[in-house]
Amino acid sequence: MSDTEGDRSPLDPMSARPLYAQLADVIAGKIRSGELAPDRPIPSENHLADEYGVARLTARRTAQELRERGLIVTVRGKGSFVVEQPPLDVSEESEIVD
C-alpha cells in the first residue's frame, strides 16, 4: 500500500453507532492489543477530543462507556487508567467516580 493515503480517522460521523461508542471501541481495541497497558493512563479527554476531532463531552462519554465496560478506572485530577485485568466482579472497587 501507499504511505500517502489521507484516511486518518477511524470514526464515521454518518454511522448509526454513536461517536462515543465508536471511540470507545477504538480505545478498547488498543487496550486489548496491549498498545495501552494495564495501570497506564489512556490519553486525556482533551487529547482524545483533539486527536479524533470530537467535542470534549463526546470524549467524556467515551470514558464513561469504557468505565461501564470495566476497562478503565478514572481518578479525579489524575486521569483514566487501564485496569489490570478485565474484572469478573466489581464488588471490591472503591472511590471510583461515575
Next chain:
Amino acid sequence: MSDTEGDRSPLDPMSARPLYAQLADVIAGKIRSGELAPDRPIPSENHLADEYGVARLTARRTAQELRERGLIVTVRGKGSFVVEQPPLDVSEESEIVD
C-alpha cells in the same frame, strides 16, 4: 372564511403540493436570492416550525428535501448550512446525511 384576513403565510395547507415541499421552495428561494448566504446556517428546525406554523417533523422533512436538492449540508449538533454553489446535478453527491 373571508379573503381579507391578515394571514400572509406563503404555505397553503390545501394545496396538493406537500407542505414540506412548499416550505423547501420558500427556503430555496431565499438561498437563490442571497437572503440566506453560502456557508451560513439556515434557521433551525424548531425555528422553521415556529415561524411557518408547521410541525417539527415537517420542518425536518423540509431539511431533508433541501439536502436532496443539494442546497444545504447538515452537520450533526451544529445546524444546516447553505452550500457554496447551487449544483446543477445531484447524481454525484455522497456522504450527505439523510
Next chain:
Amino acid sequence: MSDTEGDRSPLDPMSARPLYAQLADVIAGKIRSGELAPDRPIPSENHLADEYGVARLTARRTAQELRERGLIVTVRGKGSFVVEQPPLDVSEESEIVD
C-alpha cells in the same frame, strides 16, 4: 415566618452538591412521598429544566442519577417512569437505556 417570602427554588447553585444531585434528591422525595406514583411518568427533561431553572443537560444528568438509584426507568420517545417498588435486585431488567 411570613407567607410572602420569595424563596421558590429548592436548588442551591452555591452548594458543593452538584445541581443534578440536588434535583435528583427533590424528585426522589416526590417519588417516596407518593406525589409521583409508580408507573406514572416524571416530568420531561425539558419540563424539569424549565421548572427548576437548569440546563437540559443537567436535567438529563438528574434522570441518569435516578436510573442509577433504581427509582425510574426511561423509555426512548416516551419518557421516564417511576418503578413499581424500589428493587433489591436489578438482574431482571431489560432494554433500559443508560
Next chain:
Amino acid sequence: MSDTEGDRSPLDPMSARPLYAQLADVIAGKIRSGELAPDRPIPSENHLADEYGVARLTARRTAQELRERGLIVTVRGKGSFVVEQPPLDVSEESEIVD
C-alpha cells in the same frame, strides 16, 4: 521603565505584589475606564492566562480577587461579568461564589 525593548506586559514577575493582584489591577482599570462594560463578560480564565502569560491558577486567583473587590460576579458555566456599579463598600455582599 525602559525604553526600547518590545516587552509590553503590564505584569512584573519580580514585583513583591502578587501576579494575581497585579492582573486584578489591570482588569479593574479596564472596568473603571469602561473598556469592560457593566453586565458584559470579562475574558475567560483561559483567555486571561494566555493573554498575560500566567498560569491558569493565577487567572483563577485574579477572578477571585475581583469578586472580593465587588467588581465582578461569576456565573458557573457562563463566565464572570462586570457588576453594574462599583460598590463603595463590600461589607454587605453575600452569596457571591468563592
Next chain:
DNA sequence: GTGGTCTAGACCACT
C-alpha cells in the same frame, strides 16, 4: 414531543 447524541466553551475541584 419524548429522550439521545453532539458541538462549543465556560468555570470548578483536585493533584
Next chain:
DNA sequence: GTGGTCTAGACCACG
C-alpha cells in the same frame, strides 16, 4: 493539567 459540572442550543431517532 486532569477530570467534573454547567450553560446554551443544535439535530436525530422514536412513538
